[in-house]
Amino acid sequence: MEGENHTSVSRFLLLGLSENSELDIFVFGLFLFMYLVAVPGNLLIILATCYDSSLHTPMYFFLSNLSFVDICFITTTVPKMLANIQEQNKDISYSGCLTQVYLLINFAGMENFLLSVMAFDRFVAICHPLNYLVIMNPHFCGLLVVMSWIIIFWISLLHILLINRLTFTVDTEIPHFFCELAQVLKVATCDTYVNKIYMYISAALLGVFPVIGILFSYSQIVSSLLSMSSIVSKYKAFSTCGSHLCVVWLFYGTGLSVYLSSAVTLSSQRSMSVSVMYTVVTPMLNPFIYSLRNKDVKEALRKLRRALCCPS
Numbered sequence: 001m002e003g004e005n006h007t008s009v010s011r012f013l014l015l016g017l018s019e020n021s022e023l024d025i026f027v028f029g030l031f032l033f034m035y036l037v038a039v040p041g042n043l044l045i046i047l048a049t050c051y052d053s054s055l056h057t058p059m060y061f062f063l064s065n066l067s068f069v070d071i072c073f074i075t076t077t078v079p080k081m082l083a084n085i086q087e088q089n090k091d092i093s094y095s096g097c098l099t100q101v102y103l104l105i106n107f108a109g110m111e112n113f114l115l116s117v118m119a120f121d122r123f124v125a126i127c128h129p130l131n132y133l134v135i136m137n138p139h140f141c142g143l144l145v146v147m148s149w150i151i152i153f154w155i156s157l158l159h160i161l162l163i164n165r166l167t168f169t170v171d172t173e174i175p176h177f178f179c180e181l182a183q184v185l186k187v188a189t190c191d192t193y194v195n196k197i198y199m200y201i202s203a204a205l206l207g208v209f210p211v212i213g214i215l216f217s218y219s220q221i222v223s224s225l226l227s228m229s230s231i232v233s234k235y236k237a238f239s240t241c242g243s244h245l246c247v248v249w250l251f252y253g254t255g256l257s258v259y260l261s262s263a264v265t266l267s268s269q270r271s272m273s274v275s276v277m278y279t280v281v282t283p284m285l286n287p288f289i290y291s292l293r294n295k296d297v298k299e300a301l302r303k304l305r306r307a308l309c310c311p312s
Contacts, residue, residue: 009172010093011093012092012093012094012097012173012174013091013173013174014081014092014176014177014178015090015176016081016084017272024085028085028086031081034284035074035075035078035079035280038071038280039075041284041287042067042068042283042286042287044287044304045067045290046064046067047304048301049061049063049064051300051303051304052300052303052304054300055296058141059121059122059240062118062141062145063118065110065114066118066286067286067287069107069110069111070286071283074279074283074284076103077178077280080178081177092179097179098179100178100179101160101163104179104279105159105181106156109152109156109206110152113148113206114148115248115251116209116210116213117148120217122217122241123220155202159202162195163184163185163195166185166188166189166192168187168188169189172187173187177275177276178279180275181199182199225238243289247289250277250281250289251282
Protein backbone atom coordinates (compact mmCIF):
# COMPACT_ATOMS: atom_id res chain seq x y z
CA MET A 1 0.00 0.00 0.00
CA GLU A 2 1.40 3.38 -0.94
CA GLY A 3 2.06 5.94 1.73
CA GLU A 4 -0.40 8.81 1.93
CA ASN A 5 0.03 12.30 3.26
CA HIS A 6 -1.02 12.81 6.85
CA THR A 7 -3.95 14.95 5.73
CA SER A 8 -5.50 11.84 4.13
CA VAL A 9 -4.92 9.64 7.16
CA SER A 10 -7.82 10.03 9.56
CA ARG A 11 -6.92 7.33 12.08
CA PHE A 12 -4.40 4.86 13.45
CA LEU A 13 -5.02 1.41 14.90
CA LEU A 14 -3.72 0.72 18.42
CA LEU A 15 -3.09 -3.02 18.67
CA GLY A 16 -3.17 -2.94 22.47
CA LEU A 17 -1.36 -5.05 25.05
CA SER A 18 -2.49 -8.41 23.69
CA GLU A 19 -4.02 -9.78 20.53
CA ASN A 20 -5.82 -12.43 22.60
CA SER A 21 -9.39 -11.15 23.03
CA GLU A 22 -9.91 -13.52 25.97
CA LEU A 23 -7.43 -11.46 28.00
CA ASP A 24 -9.29 -8.21 27.34
CA ILE A 25 -11.55 -8.58 30.39
CA PHE A 26 -8.55 -9.17 32.66
CA VAL A 27 -6.60 -6.24 31.14
CA PHE A 28 -9.66 -3.99 31.39
CA GLY A 29 -10.21 -4.84 35.06
CA LEU A 30 -6.53 -4.50 35.96
CA PHE A 31 -6.05 -1.12 34.32
CA LEU A 32 -9.36 0.20 35.62
CA PHE A 33 -8.28 -0.79 39.14
CA MET A 34 -4.88 0.91 38.75
CA TYR A 35 -6.53 4.05 37.37
CA LEU A 36 -9.07 4.19 40.19
CA VAL A 37 -6.23 3.84 42.71
CA ALA A 38 -3.85 6.32 41.07
CA VAL A 39 -6.23 9.26 40.56
CA PRO A 40 -7.81 9.39 44.05
CA GLY A 41 -4.44 8.61 45.66
CA ASN A 42 -2.69 11.53 43.99
CA LEU A 43 -5.71 13.77 44.52
CA LEU A 44 -5.57 13.05 48.25
CA ILE A 45 -1.92 14.10 48.32
CA ILE A 46 -2.85 17.41 46.67
CA LEU A 47 -5.81 18.01 49.01
CA ALA A 48 -3.79 17.11 52.11
CA THR A 49 -0.99 19.47 51.06
CA CYS A 50 -3.44 22.32 50.49
CA TYR A 51 -5.43 21.64 53.66
CA ASP A 52 -2.64 21.24 56.21
CA SER A 53 -0.67 24.44 56.72
CA SER A 54 2.26 22.44 58.13
CA LEU A 55 2.80 21.07 54.61
CA HIS A 56 3.05 24.51 53.04
CA THR A 57 6.76 24.04 52.42
CA PRO A 58 8.82 23.77 49.22
CA MET A 59 9.12 19.96 49.46
CA TYR A 60 5.36 19.43 49.60
CA PHE A 61 4.71 22.16 47.05
CA PHE A 62 6.77 20.15 44.57
CA LEU A 63 5.11 16.91 45.74
CA SER A 64 1.63 18.30 45.04
CA ASN A 65 2.79 19.36 41.58
CA LEU A 66 4.17 15.84 41.02
CA SER A 67 0.82 14.35 42.05
CA PHE A 68 -1.00 16.64 39.60
CA VAL A 69 1.35 15.58 36.80
CA ASP A 70 0.82 11.91 37.70
CA ILE A 71 -2.97 12.31 37.44
CA CYS A 72 -2.61 13.91 34.00
CA PHE A 73 0.01 11.34 32.94
CA ILE A 74 -2.13 8.27 33.60
CA THR A 75 -5.29 9.98 32.30
CA THR A 76 -3.62 10.56 28.93
CA THR A 77 -3.40 6.83 28.16
CA VAL A 78 -5.62 4.61 30.32
CA PRO A 79 -9.14 5.98 29.63
CA LYS A 80 -8.65 5.71 25.86
CA MET A 81 -7.34 2.16 26.20
CA LEU A 82 -10.28 1.18 28.42
CA ALA A 83 -12.76 2.73 25.99
CA ASN A 84 -11.22 0.82 23.06
CA ILE A 85 -11.40 -2.48 24.95
CA GLN A 86 -15.01 -1.90 25.98
CA GLU A 87 -16.08 -0.91 22.46
CA GLN A 88 -13.96 -3.64 20.84
CA ASN A 89 -12.42 -0.87 18.77
CA LYS A 90 -8.74 -0.15 18.09
CA ASP A 91 -9.19 3.24 16.44
CA ILE A 92 -7.57 6.48 17.49
CA SER A 93 -7.89 9.55 15.31
CA TYR A 94 -4.83 11.15 13.74
CA SER A 95 -5.33 14.33 15.78
CA GLY A 96 -6.02 12.24 18.89
CA CYS A 97 -2.80 10.32 18.41
CA LEU A 98 -0.73 13.51 18.03
CA THR A 99 -2.46 15.00 21.06
CA GLN A 100 -1.57 11.89 23.05
CA VAL A 101 2.08 12.10 21.96
CA TYR A 102 2.19 15.80 22.88
CA LEU A 103 0.65 15.31 26.33
CA LEU A 104 2.81 12.29 27.14
CA ILE A 105 6.00 14.19 26.33
CA ASN A 106 4.71 17.11 28.40
CA PHE A 107 3.93 15.12 31.51
CA ALA A 108 6.93 12.78 31.25
CA GLY A 109 9.17 15.82 30.90
CA MET A 110 7.54 17.55 33.86
CA GLU A 111 8.01 14.41 35.96
CA ASN A 112 11.71 14.50 35.07
CA PHE A 113 12.06 18.17 35.96
CA LEU A 114 10.09 17.86 39.21
CA LEU A 115 12.13 14.88 40.41
CA SER A 116 15.29 16.84 39.68
CA VAL A 117 13.97 19.95 41.47
CA MET A 118 12.92 17.82 44.46
CA ALA A 119 16.46 16.42 44.67
CA PHE A 120 17.83 19.98 44.63
CA ASP A 121 15.37 20.89 47.39
CA ARG A 122 16.67 18.03 49.58
CA PHE A 123 20.26 19.07 48.79
CA VAL A 124 19.63 22.63 50.02
CA ALA A 125 17.68 21.40 53.08
CA ILE A 126 20.43 19.00 54.22
CA CYS A 127 23.60 20.74 53.04
CA HIS A 128 22.54 24.37 53.64
CA PRO A 129 19.84 24.18 56.34
CA LEU A 130 20.41 27.71 57.67
CA ASN A 131 19.81 29.23 54.23
CA TYR A 132 17.04 26.83 53.19
CA LEU A 133 14.09 29.20 53.55
CA VAL A 134 16.04 32.02 51.92
CA ILE A 135 17.09 29.96 48.87
CA MET A 136 13.87 27.95 48.48
CA ASN A 137 11.53 30.91 48.85
CA PRO A 138 8.00 30.73 47.34
CA HIS A 139 8.92 32.98 44.41
CA PHE A 140 11.92 30.82 43.44
CA CYS A 141 9.94 27.57 43.83
CA GLY A 142 7.13 28.90 41.66
CA LEU A 143 9.65 30.11 39.08
CA LEU A 144 11.22 26.64 38.88
CA VAL A 145 7.84 25.03 38.15
CA VAL A 146 6.76 27.68 35.63
CA MET A 147 10.07 27.53 33.76
CA SER A 148 9.80 23.74 33.61
CA TRP A 149 6.34 24.00 32.01
CA ILE A 150 7.58 26.58 29.48
CA ILE A 151 10.60 24.47 28.47
CA ILE A 152 8.61 21.27 28.07
CA PHE A 153 5.87 23.09 26.13
CA TRP A 154 8.28 24.11 23.39
CA ILE A 155 10.08 20.76 23.32
CA SER A 156 6.76 18.92 22.92
CA LEU A 157 5.48 21.36 20.31
CA LEU A 158 8.56 20.88 18.12
CA HIS A 159 8.06 17.09 18.31
CA ILE A 160 4.51 17.49 17.03
CA LEU A 161 5.55 19.85 14.24
CA LEU A 162 8.17 17.32 13.10
CA ILE A 163 5.67 14.42 13.23
CA ASN A 164 3.14 16.47 11.30
CA ARG A 165 5.42 16.45 8.26
CA LEU A 166 5.61 12.64 8.14
CA THR A 167 3.50 10.36 5.96
CA PHE A 168 1.64 7.23 7.00
CA THR A 169 -0.37 4.54 5.28
CA VAL A 170 -4.13 4.30 5.71
CA ASP A 171 -5.08 2.39 8.89
CA THR A 172 -1.49 2.30 10.12
CA GLU A 173 -1.13 -0.19 12.97
CA ILE A 174 0.78 0.90 16.08
CA PRO A 175 1.91 -2.12 18.16
CA HIS A 176 1.16 -0.40 21.45
CA PHE A 177 -1.73 0.55 23.74
CA PHE A 178 -1.09 4.28 23.23
CA CYS A 179 0.65 6.55 20.74
CA GLU A 180 4.20 6.34 22.05
CA LEU A 181 6.63 8.60 20.19
CA ALA A 182 9.20 5.98 19.22
CA GLN A 183 6.48 3.60 17.95
CA VAL A 184 4.83 6.34 15.87
CA LEU A 185 8.16 7.10 14.20
CA LYS A 186 8.66 3.40 13.41
CA VAL A 187 5.41 3.13 11.44
CA ALA A 188 6.00 6.25 9.32
CA THR A 189 6.50 5.61 5.61
CA CYS A 190 9.08 8.35 5.05
CA ASP A 191 12.50 9.23 6.41
CA THR A 192 12.40 9.95 10.16
CA TYR A 193 16.10 10.71 10.63
CA VAL A 194 15.49 14.29 11.81
CA ASN A 195 12.74 13.13 14.18
CA LYS A 196 14.97 10.48 15.73
CA ILE A 197 17.88 12.87 16.17
CA TYR A 198 15.59 15.34 17.92
CA MET A 199 14.09 12.52 20.01
CA TYR A 200 17.54 11.57 21.32
CA ILE A 201 18.45 15.20 21.96
CA SER A 202 15.22 15.82 23.87
CA ALA A 203 15.65 12.51 25.74
CA ALA A 204 19.06 13.75 26.86
CA LEU A 205 17.64 17.12 27.88
CA LEU A 206 14.63 15.66 29.70
CA GLY A 207 16.30 12.54 31.07
CA VAL A 208 20.09 12.54 31.21
CA PHE A 209 20.60 16.10 32.46
CA PRO A 210 18.01 15.77 35.27
CA VAL A 211 19.61 12.45 36.27
CA ILE A 212 23.01 14.15 36.43
CA GLY A 213 21.45 16.86 38.59
CA ILE A 214 19.91 14.24 40.89
CA LEU A 215 23.19 12.32 41.17
CA PHE A 216 25.10 15.52 41.94
CA SER A 217 22.56 16.55 44.60
CA TYR A 218 22.72 13.16 46.31
CA SER A 219 26.50 12.99 46.11
CA GLN A 220 26.57 16.26 48.07
CA ILE A 221 23.90 14.94 50.45
CA VAL A 222 25.90 11.75 51.15
CA SER A 223 29.05 13.80 51.68
CA SER A 224 27.21 16.02 54.14
CA LEU A 225 25.73 13.03 55.97
CA LEU A 226 29.14 11.42 56.37
CA SER A 227 30.40 14.54 58.10
CA MET A 228 27.62 14.34 60.71
CA SER A 229 28.63 12.80 64.03
CA SER A 230 25.15 11.90 65.26
CA ILE A 231 23.61 8.67 63.93
CA VAL A 232 20.14 10.01 64.73
CA SER A 233 20.79 13.16 62.70
CA LYS A 234 22.04 11.09 59.77
CA TYR A 235 18.96 8.87 59.81
CA LYS A 236 16.55 11.79 60.18
CA ALA A 237 18.17 13.70 57.32
CA PHE A 238 18.35 10.77 54.92
CA SER A 239 14.83 9.51 55.78
CA THR A 240 13.42 12.60 54.07
CA CYS A 241 15.14 11.44 50.86
CA GLY A 242 13.98 7.81 50.95
CA SER A 243 10.60 8.33 49.27
CA HIS A 244 12.13 10.51 46.57
CA LEU A 245 14.83 7.94 45.83
CA CYS A 246 12.21 5.18 45.45
CA VAL A 247 10.23 7.24 42.93
CA VAL A 248 13.40 8.22 41.04
CA TRP A 249 14.48 4.59 40.76
CA LEU A 250 11.03 3.45 39.65
CA PHE A 251 10.53 6.20 37.06
CA TYR A 252 13.99 6.39 35.51
CA GLY A 253 14.58 2.66 35.63
CA THR A 254 11.67 2.17 33.25
CA GLY A 255 11.09 5.44 31.41
CA LEU A 256 14.57 6.07 30.08
CA SER A 257 14.91 2.50 28.81
CA VAL A 258 12.06 3.09 26.36
CA TYR A 259 13.94 5.82 24.51
CA LEU A 260 17.54 4.78 25.07
CA SER A 261 16.81 1.22 23.96
CA SER A 262 14.96 2.36 20.84
CA ALA A 263 18.35 2.64 19.18
CA VAL A 264 18.63 -1.15 19.35
CA THR A 265 16.19 -3.93 18.56
CA LEU A 266 13.42 -3.99 21.14
CA SER A 267 10.35 -6.20 20.89
CA SER A 268 6.98 -4.46 20.94
CA GLN A 269 5.85 -6.61 23.85
CA ARG A 270 8.86 -5.64 25.97
CA SER A 271 8.45 -1.99 25.03
CA MET A 272 4.82 -2.07 26.13
CA SER A 273 5.71 -3.76 29.41
CA VAL A 274 8.24 -1.03 30.19
CA SER A 275 5.75 1.65 29.15
CA VAL A 276 3.11 0.25 31.51
CA MET A 277 5.57 0.67 34.37
CA TYR A 278 6.37 4.34 33.85
CA THR A 279 2.97 5.54 32.55
CA VAL A 280 0.63 3.57 34.83
CA VAL A 281 2.38 1.78 37.70
CA THR A 282 4.60 4.70 38.76
CA PRO A 283 1.72 7.24 39.04
CA MET A 284 -0.25 4.63 41.00
CA LEU A 285 2.56 3.87 43.46
CA ASN A 286 3.79 7.43 44.08
CA PRO A 287 1.06 8.34 46.61
CA PHE A 288 1.74 5.14 48.58
CA ILE A 289 5.50 5.69 48.55
CA TYR A 290 5.17 9.23 49.89
CA SER A 291 2.34 8.61 52.35
CA LEU A 292 3.54 5.32 53.85
CA ARG A 293 7.08 6.60 54.46
CA ASN A 294 6.17 10.13 55.55
CA LYS A 295 4.72 10.90 58.99
CA ASP A 296 3.79 14.47 58.00
CA VAL A 297 1.75 13.30 55.02
CA LYS A 298 0.04 10.56 57.04
CA GLU A 299 -0.90 13.06 59.75
CA ALA A 300 -2.21 15.52 57.12
CA LEU A 301 -4.31 12.73 55.56
CA ARG A 302 -5.77 11.90 58.98
CA LYS A 303 -6.67 15.56 59.51
CA LEU A 304 -8.25 15.71 56.06
CA ARG A 305 -10.24 12.55 56.74
CA ARG A 306 -11.54 13.94 60.03
CA ALA A 307 -12.47 17.21 58.33
CA LEU A 308 -14.37 15.39 55.57
CA CYS A 309 -16.09 12.91 57.90
CA CYS A 310 -16.90 15.34 60.72
CA PRO A 311 -17.14 18.85 59.27
CA SER A 312 -17.56 21.50 61.95
